Amino acid sequence: MRALLTSAHKELRLLARDYAGLLVLFLMPVTLVVVITLVQENILQLSGQRPTEICVQDDDQGPFAHGLTAYLQTGKLEAVPWTGSADELRQAVTAGTCQAALILEQGASARLQQQIDRQLAGDATSKSPSLALDLLFDPATMVGFRAGIFARVQMAAQATELEMKATRLGARLTAQAGAGTPAGNGSGEDLRALFSRSLTTIAEQSGHSSQSSMDEILNPVDRNVPAWALFGMFFTAIxxxxxxLTERQSGVALRLTAMPVSPISLLAGKMFAYLGVCVVQFILIALVGIYLFPHLGLQAFSLPINPLSLLLPVCASSLAACGFGVCLGSVCRSYEQASTLGATIVVAAAAMGGIMVPVYAMPPLMQQLSILSPLSWAITCFSDLLIRGNPWESTLPDLGRLVAFSAVMLIISWKRAYR
Incomplete structure (x- = not known):
């Protein structure tokens, strides 16, 4: 333990003298989170322009459900049938497995046809409740993505409703013409009310049972702050x-190995020192989001009910970043090689892991490759806690991957040190 603390103290003193390194570790992520969030604030509304999958649970199996699904396919939405229960679908949306889902309850077509028949019978001004369709969204999706899907589902529902109204009206007029009966008094007003009043509404909800609006659910700051904090953490690898590399080239590493100290203790000391640096990085960026963003016209960074629940993802992400840095220094032969290779890997992992662009907005191949990025595991943990409101137990699988990644990096470095 004494060797570990001594090694950590040495690393912190060396870092305190490296002013350029301090700027890279602290100023760069703060600048990125401010600039990127300001830019995204105005362009988020432009998203949702490509075909998107939406899970549909069709318990109705009626004409309204079939017509709605057909119209969704023509509106750049790929309707994927859901075979489980409604509760399972809600859990899948909350977990981020499905970004959007639509639930069609049993008997929806029959209730809509009854309402149309009442209007055709002269009860067009009745205040019967509209047919509500449950449209669920993953709370981590962006506003533009949600608004685009909401508008397409709403247009598909209205088009299907108008088609059913026209069909019922045609059948009624044909029956009246065959019976030789007049259309009835006030038929013009009835028809105008029939086609002007919508009988279907879209109930936009999150994956949770409580309904809330898009603006209340999504705060882009809650995603950008941890995302760019992670980006800065992994740059500690350089x-x-x-x-x-400096210790190896100056001969200090050779003297350290001559001491009665295990190489893994020296490597662990470096990781322990930079673990504190990464935690300070996250705290700094979180404070910027809480206190500076409101003065820039942005929403403030919102902490969970239990802020200590963020400690596990921060520490696990820091361990993964430090483990990657130790492995990078053990594998590379020069600082130029380490800086070039480290920056390239971190930027590629950030792009692939959903730091720069959300994973659901990527092509299918990139979505499959994103599971290989440690930054994807880390940002999923923060999204589960900050945006989806899941308990900290839901982050355990991703936390385990981060810790395992750190252990693998440390073992590789240990083997290289002995070699």
């Missing part, structure tokens, strides 16, 4: 690799 200073860590730099200290390892």
């Amino acid at each position: 200073p860590i690799a730099g200290t390892i």
